[in-house]
Amino acid sequence: MIVNEIFYSISGEGGSAGRPAVFIRLAGCNFIEEKHPCYYCDTVYAGRNNAGKKMTIEEVFRTIKTSWEPVFGIYRPLIIITGGEPLLNEKDVINLVSVFSVAGHDIEIETNGSYQLSNMLTSLPVNWSLDIKTPSSGNSNMNVYENLDKLGINDQVKFVCGNIKDLEFAEDIILKYPTSANLFIQPSYGVTDMVELINFIKMRLPMTRLSTQIHKLYFGKEARGV
């Protein structure tokens, strides 16, 4: 597999926000490869299929074990598999999950929502963090809405909202496609009017929660490996 970066930080978003986690960022994003990245994309550097180092599953596992075991001891840290778009390399993701789940790690997978989640994927012992792309991302035509019905109570759906139109879109999708997953509304960093967003959540999206990207609040927009 092509690994863009592996780093240890604090989960910044959604239900796991604040929890120390080891991130495995796989290279490649279908939106970037097709030259239409989300307008707020902060990982363009990982978007090409070859943007990283070729590693075997064993090398990834050993890297994480030897780098972080002195910190964690017998505790197994949360593993977040992200990208780019990790499901471009579905087999690699399945192999990573099997190795890390057997070793006792909780696992979260972030996906951009443009891939159909097969039964095989939804049966994996992981928490899914699925984006529904809003109009201002430029990629709302790529959403696979059937995925929402397949998610469970430990999964999450994230809407990055830059403006009122995005919030209205999120409301429409939430009403149209019921899901058991936790729903998060996330501002687009440095763009969204936060007062407007919070008022919208209070009045029209009380079934959702605000997710701020805490890593950006403390390390800034451009920081990598945090």
Ligand code: SF4
């Ligand atoms: S899906 Fe993620 S990696 Fe791909 S362009 Fe959008 S924000 Fe960037």
